Amino acid sequence: MTDRRSERLAALVDDLARLHLDGILVTGLSNIRYLTGFAGTSALLFVTGRGEVLFVSDFRYQTQASEQVGELAHVVIEPQSLWTGLWRELAQLTHVQVAGFESGHLLHRDFQRLLEGGARWTWRPTIDVLERLRERKAAEEVSLIRDAAAVAERALQQTLAQVRPGMTELAVAGALERALRDEGSEGFPFETIVASGPRAALPHARAADRLLARGDFLLIDFGAIVGGYCSDITRTVVLGAADARQREVYEVVREANAVACTHVRAGMRGRDADALARDYIDERGLGEAFGHSLGHGVGLDVHEAPRLARGAESALPAGAVVTIEPGVYLPGWGGVRIEDDVHLAPTGPEILTRFPRDLIELS
Numbered sequence: 001m002t003d004r005r006s007e008r009l010a011a012l013v014d015d016l017a018r019l020h021l022d023g024i025l026v027t028g029l030s031n032i033r034y035l036t037g038f039a040g041t042s043a044l045l046f047v048t049g050r051g052e053v054l055f056v057s058d059f060r061y062q063t064q065a066s067e068q069v070g071e072l073a074h075v076v077i078e079p080q081s082l083w084t085g086l087w088r089e090l091a092q093l094t095h096v097q098v099a100g101f102e103s104g105h106l107l108h109r110d111f112q113r114l115l116e117g118g119a120r121w122t123w124r125p126t127i128d129v130l131e132r133l134r135e136r137k138a139a140e141e142v143s144l145i146r147d148a149a150a151v152a153e154r155a156l157q158q159t160l161a162q163v164r165p166g167m168t169e170l171a172v173a174g175a176l177e178r179a180l181r182d183e184g185s186e187g188f189p190f191e192t193i194v195a196s197g198p199r200a201a202l203p204h205a206r207a208a209d210r211l212l213a214r215g216d217f218l219l220i221d222f223g224a225i226v227g228g229y230c231s232d233i234t235r236t237v238v239l240g241a242a243d244a245r246q247r248e249v250y251e252v253v254r255e256a257n258a259v260a261c262t263h264v265r266a267g268m269r270g271r272d273a274d275a276l277a278r279d280y281i282d283e284r285g286l287g288e289a290f291g292h293s294l295g296h297g298v299g300l301d302v303h304e305a306p307r308l309a310r311g312a313e314s315a316l317p318a319g320a321v322v323t324i325e326p327g328v329y330l331p332g333w334g335g336v337r338i339e340d341d342v343h344l345a346p347t348g349p350e351i352l353t354r355f356p357r358d359l360i361e362l363s
Contacts, residue, residue, distance in 0.1 A: 028105035148231035155179035189302035234339035270312025
């Protein structure tokens with residue numbers, strides 16, 4: 001895979017100049033991984049406007065930091081406090097006076113550390129500096145998301161072959177998560193959602209001990225991780241033969257998904273992308289039953305920028321990978337959601353998920 005860390009750091013340095021900052025403290029773990037390749041859970045990163053990179057971690061990650069970060073940064077393995085190591089090393093960078101910090105990732109107790117241990121520097125909050133850089137995916141990032149989608153789809157195929165009336169939602173989630181591991185997923189991007197019958201009307205239902213019954217909708221929302229990159233997929237099936245109302249609602253959602261996946265484009269506002277599916281559902285009298293946004297970016301985090309929502313004014317950047325996930329939820333009856341991952345390529349949308357969207361009736 002092409003090593004893009006240097007060009008990512010160069011883009012960040014350009015942003016620091018624009019923001020009139022001498023450097024930035026990066027504490028979001030996904031942002032640290034994006035810049036350095038480090039996949040551990042304990043690290044601080046400081047990047048200066050001159051391109052100097054200071055990486056501080058603890059003794060648990062000495063070998064991992066050496067292998068993953070390499071010569072990209074000045075690596076410090078701190079035996080006690082990461083912050084003590086940061087202040088000591090940062091003091092050597094005498095040209096740094098005004099520095100930014102990631103306001104969306106800094107805990108209050110760590111902000112207190114800035115005010116106390118970092119008092120010799122002036123600190124300014126920044127918002128989504130790295131997140132904006134991460135929106136545009138390089139070809140190898142898109143490839144990893146595609147691979148993660150393929151892992152998820154193979155796992156779903158295996159799981160649906162095992163689903164029977166009388167199983168619990170928890171058992172379905174367990175079977176799916178086992179299949180995800182068997183197929184090569186490094187973990188689970190979020191808690192697997194399995195909701196059946198009337199509980200399918202809960203968009204973020206947790207799997208419960210409810211027994212699946214013939215005639216139920218079964219909504220499954222899950223993902224896989226490959227090379228640190230996530231996929232996010234939802235499919236809704238019926239146990240047994242679907243009735244007329246189930247077919248009607250399902251078809252509305254399926255077509256809304258198809259319209260949005262076909263017509264979403266880089267350059268359009270997030271709100272206009274959201275309207276592609278929302279207007280279709282609204283015209284069929286189910287608009288009030290579609291209560292969440294159409295989608296979000298996906299990458300190192302399963303939920304990241306950009307947003308496809310009614311209030312999203314920003315343009316969708318070329319290269320982003322976004323979810324398209326319209327849904328209709330009718331309390332007491334059930335719900336349908338169909339979610340795909342879509343790459344906003346310069347030539348138009350590229351759907352990365354291939355699992356069938358036609359209604360599946362499990363025998």
